[in-house]
Amino acid sequence: MEKLGIHSFVWTGGTTQQELEGAMEKSHRLGYKLIEFPRLDPKKFDVSWLAKRLADYELKVTVTMGLPLDGDISSEDAAVVERGEQILSDAVAITRDLGGQKLGGIIFSAHTKYKSLPTQKGWDNSVGALSRVAPKAKEAGVTLNLEVVNRFETNLLNTTAQGLAFIKDTGADNIFLHLDTFHMNIEEADPVQAIKFAGDKLGYFHIGESNRGFLGSGVINFPAIFDALVASGYDDWVTFESFSSEVVDEDLSITCAIWRNTWKDNVEVARHAKAYIEDCYRVAKRKAETARTV
Numbered sequence: 580m581e582k583l584g585i586h587s588f589v590w591t592g593g594t595t596q597q598e599l600e601g602a603m604e605k606s607h608r609l610g611y612k613l614i615e616f617p618r619l620d621p622k623k624f625d626v627s628w629l630a631k632r633l634a635d636y637e638l639k640v641t642v643t644m645g646l647p648l649d650g651d652i653s654s655e656d657a658a659v660v661e662r663g664e665q666i667l668s669d670a671v672a673i674t675r676d677l678g679g680q681k682l683g684g685i686i687f688s689a690h691t692k693y694k695s696l697p698t699q700k701g702w703d704n705s706v707g708a709l710s711r712v713a714p715k716a717k718e719a720g721v722t723l724n725l726e727v728v729n730r731f732e733t734n735l736l737n738t739t740a741q742g743l744a745f746i747k748d749t750g751a752d753n754i755f756l757h758l759d760t761f762h763m764n765i766e767e768a769d770p771v772q773a774i775k776f777a778g779d780k781l782g783y784f785h786i787g788e789s790n791r792g793f794l795g796s797g798v799i800n801f802p803a804i805f806d807a808l809v810a811s812g813y814d815d816w817v818t819f820e821s822f823s824s825e826v827v828d829e830d831l832s833i834t835c836a837i838w839r840n841t842w843k844d845n846v847e848v849a850r851h852a853k854a855y856i857e858d859c860y861r862v863a864k865r866k867a868e869t870a871r872t873v
Contacts, residue, residue, distance in 0.1 A: 580860045583853065584613030584641065584818035586785075589845050592828030594623045603636045609849055613639040615818050617684065617831075619673055630677045640679040641783065641816065643726070643757075644670055645690020645834070652708035653688040653701040653735050664708045668715055675719035681816070682716065683724035683757040683783045685733055687745065690834055693734035705735065706748045713751035724757035724783040729765040732834065737766045739773040743780060755782025759820070760799050764789050770799075774807040781813055786856055787820040792841030793848055794819075794855040801855075805863035817860075819852040 590602035599616070606614045614633075619642060633640050646652060650663035667686055674682045684690075687705045688697075709723060716723050727742045736742050742756045756777050763770040774781065786804075789797030808817070823841040824832065831837065842848040 580817065580857045581612060582814070582816045583611055583856060584615055584639070584816050585609075585611045585849060585852075586615045586617070586818060586820040588617065588826060588828060588831065589819070589821055589849055590826065592826050592831070594618070594620055596624045596628065599624060599629060600632065603632055603638055605846065605849070607636040607638060609846070609853060611638070611819075611849075611853065613641060613816055613818065615641045615643055615820075616677075617643045618645070619670075621673060626673060626676050633678060639816075640674075640677050641681045641683060641818065642670060642674040642677065642679055643682070643684035645685035645732075646688060648689045648691060651689035653697060653705040655698060655700050655704065660704045660708055664712060667708070667712045671712065671716045671719050671721050671723075674721050680720060681722050681724055681783055684726045685728055686723060687725050688733045688735040690732055692731050692834075695734070697734045702735065702745075702748075706745060709754060710749045710751060713749065713753055717753045721753075722782055723751075723754045725754065726757035726759060726762075726783075726785075727766075728759065728762045731836075732762075737762075739763075739767065739777050743777070746780060756780050757783040757785070759785035759787060760801070760804055761785070761787035761789065761791065761820070764799050771803050771807040774804070774813075775811050778811060781811070782815065784808070784813065784815070784817045785820045786817055786852070790841055791822045791837065793821075794852050801859050802862065805859040806866065809860075809863040809867045817856065819849070819856060821848055821852065823848075 587602045591598040646663050650666045652660045652663035727736050746754050767773040789799050822837045
């Protein structure tokens with residue numbers, strides 16, 4: 580599978596130059612073709628240096644993030660929405676400068692557990708902010724990919740259907756869905772049907788197990804997931820995401836409740852994931868080809 584990536588939190592919870600270098604080296608050595616960097620803080624590293632090292636390692640890059648509460652574009656506070664819009668514009672610029680083509684994650688609300696229902700005004704504010712960021716992203720050659728996550732990490736977009744309605748409201752043709760098997764397993768009535776329903780609006784895909792650990796050690800039906808991806812014609816990036824308390828990012832650990840060591844050896848979990856994903860994809864392709872054989 581050529582378009583196979585890995586989340587940098589498999590390797591490190593930090594964003595210092597040394598930590599980023601190690602993450603890139605391990606990803607390249609194991610044969611991954613893309614690395615996903617979340618919440619990049621340009622104050623902690625040199626953007627031009629990172630762009631060069633990505634090229635040296637022949638790695639593509641995706642940038643993902645979750646908006647902070649004081650930059651929540653689904654807020655009813657105009658100042659908070661404006662701050663969030665600037666955060667997104669800055670993230671688009673960083674993605675562009677790194678040579679990336681996708682900005683994903685929870686870019687439509689704060690990444691947090693809300694204590695109230697979303698409001699129509701909040702929805703409209705989020706739609707409006709992303710509608711204004713979308714042209715800047717298009718000019719930068721970057722697509723915006725809305726990660727549909729579970730109810731404990733946002734109150735705005737928890738299902739594919741909600742995500743598609745949101746995209747329609749923006750009127751933008753460079754906003755897509757970022758789906759994730761971990762979240763779909765919680766929220767979707769049927770992840771397979773959700774993938775098919777997303778159709779050509781699926782722009783980025785996360786593979787993660789129900790327990791965040793080794794693929795195949797939980798309850799997600801990955802053969803069916805890959806059958807759906809192949810059937811829908813999805814041929815873009817698939818990125819492995821796994822979290823363990825072995826690698827700590829304090830903010831993520833709190834927000835996503837990463838309290839257990841789902842694995843201790845990140846090289847082992849990454850090597851296993853690559854083989855597992857490639858095997859699932861190969862079998863799904865073979866089944867699809869066999870079904871079309873006269």
